[in-house]
Amino acid sequence: MAAYWRSMPLKNSELRLDRTLACGQSFRWKETQTGEWTGVLGGLVWTLKQTATELFFRTHPSFSVPSVKQEQAVTPEPLIHKGTLGKNFTKKEAHSSVGCVAEDLCDPVTVKSENADLAVNSSHNEDYEHSLLEDYFQLHVDLGQLYQTWAQADLNFAQTSQKFSGIRILRQDPVECLFSFICSSNNNISRITAMVNKLCSYYGKKIVEVEGIPYFSFPTVSALADDSVERTLRELGFGYRAKFISQTAQYIMTNHSENWLLSLRDMDYDKAKDLLMKLPGVGGKVADCVCLFSLDKTGAIPIDTHVWKIAARDYMPKLRQAKSLTDRLYQEIGDHFRSLWGEYAGWTHSVLFTADLRHFQETNDKGLPAKKEILKRSNKLAVEKDSKCTKKKR
DNA sequence: CCTGGACCTGC
DNA sequence: CAGGTCCAG
Numbered sequence: 001m002a003a004y005w006r007s008m009p010l011k012n013s014e015l016r017l018d019r020t021l022a023c024g025q026s027f028r029w030k031e032t033q034t035g036e037w038t039g040v041l042g043g044l045v046w047t048l049k050q051t052a053t054e055l056f057f058r059t060h061p062s063f064s065v066p067s068v069k070q071e072q073a074v075t076p077e078p079l080i081h082k083g084t085l086g087k088n089f090t091k092k093e094a095h096s097s098v099g100c101v102a103e104d105l106c107d108p109v110t111v112k113s114e115n116a117d118l119a120v121n122s123s124h125n126e127d128y129e130h131s132l133l134e135d136y137f138q139l140h141v142d143l144g145q146l147y148q149t150w151a152q153a154d155l156n157f158a159q160t161s162q163k164f165s166g167i168r169i170l171r172q173d174p175v176e177c178l179f180s181f182i183c184s185s186n187n188n189i190s191r192i193t194a195m196v197n198k199l200c201s202y203y204g205k206k207i208v209e210v211e212g213i214p215y216f217s218f219p220t221v222s223a224l225a226d227d228s229v230e231r232t233l234r235e236l237g238f239g240y241r242a243k244f245i246s247q248t249a250q251y252i253m254t255n256h257s258e259n260w261l262l263s264l265r266d267m268d269y270d271k272a273k274d275l276l277m278k279l280p281g282v283g284g285k286v287a288d289c290v291c292l293f294s295l296d297k298t299g300a301i302p303i304d305t306h307v308w309k310i311a312a313r314d315y316m317p318k319l320r321q322a323k324s325l326t327d328r329l330y331q332e333i334g335d336h337f338r339s340l341w342g343e344y345a346g347w348t349h350s351v352l353f354t355a356d357l358r359h360f361q362e363t364n365d366k367g368l369p370a371k372k373e374i375l376k377r378s379n380k381l382a383v384e385k386d387s388k389c390t391k392k393k394r
Numbered sequence: 395c396c397t398g399g400a401c402c403t404g405c
Numbered sequence: 406c407a408g409g410t411c412c413a414g
């Protein structure tokens with residue numbers, strides 16, 4: 001068992017799994033044991049954990065049998081193939097296209113003929129797995145350095161951030177990111193998570209079961225563009241978002257292509273945001289989430305009601321008089337933060353946003369949260385019922 | 395431009 | 406109300 005685990009040196013201050021994976025930028029990670037996080041990334045199921053100086057990781061072996069319905073496979077299955085990956089994979093490729101890296105690197109024909117009896121993870125994939133994590137957590141970005149710079153520019157950040165180190169932006173698959181955040185509108189985190197899981201189990205492909213829990217890949221755009229999707233999602237309780245998801249998927253397949261979203265990484269922020277906002281169900285806030293969490297737009301700042309309150313409370317007192325968050329104010333708040341924090345302002349915002357989440361109020365930098373807090377987290381009811389006492393602060 | 399409402403569902 | 410978006414006036 002221990003043999004599956006590998007590790008890389010990584011300071012706690014550069015990455016805190018608990019804060020980074022549970023602060024609402026991704027809805028796909030679950031704390032399966034205390035301090036252990038399991039989720040899907042690059043077509044594989046991973047479990048991660050860490051100490052003060054090391055990141056431990058393992059993937060869960062799956063026997064990927066080629067799908068029976070290959071005939072309609074617009075996109076190849078996200079299989080990781082021994083021969084291809086071991087030989088050709090480079091760090092650079094991982095960095096440029098993690099969202100579809102498995103697809104890029106797999107010849108579907110080869111996979112089909114040779115993969116049936118091949119365990120997905122083998123020692124040949126070690127470099128690949130290592131690179132995938134570096135890419136996903138954007139480990140080339142020196143977070144400690146950024147924290148220092150931000151602290152110099154902003155006293156409020158300097159104070160708050162002391163107890164909230166290691167919060168970084170993930171580099172997610174844009175497809176997963178887009179459809180997840182379409183689900184987020186006027187909604188709460190637990191329901192968003194449930195909806196994302198439903199998308200995966202109904203329209204994704206099962207990768208492997210771990211401890212009795214099945215894990216699925218995120219569906220392709222093409223799968224979500226099927227005519228039946230809106231009705232099905234309505235029945236599954238998606239409400240009006242069912243239409244948004246269906247229409248957005250169809251819009252992308254009609255006017256662009258499966259991989260179009262990835263190409264937005266090569267555009268500047270304004271252009272990418274502009275194009276995203278043409279999609280049904282995608283306004284400024286969701287577009288900024290996709291820009292920041294999956295398209296490398298480090299200065300994108302999603303301003304939701306929560307961030308708006310932080311801005312009014314700690315940075316822009318004049319906002320206290322504003323009735324609602326108009327487009328103009330949205331732009332103004334973002335610009336204010338960008339000029340204060342600089343190029344990585346989206347990352348900065350994420351630290352303050354996370355620090356302000358009730359969920360994290362009792363954590364501290366000495367280590368993992370108090371035992372009391374862990375118990376609470378495992379029991380959502382307890383957390384939510386107890387919201388009375390800190391309500392006013394937010 | 396800005397403002398108010400409707401839109402799904404569930405705790 | 407919940408980490409919004411869209412549409413009309």
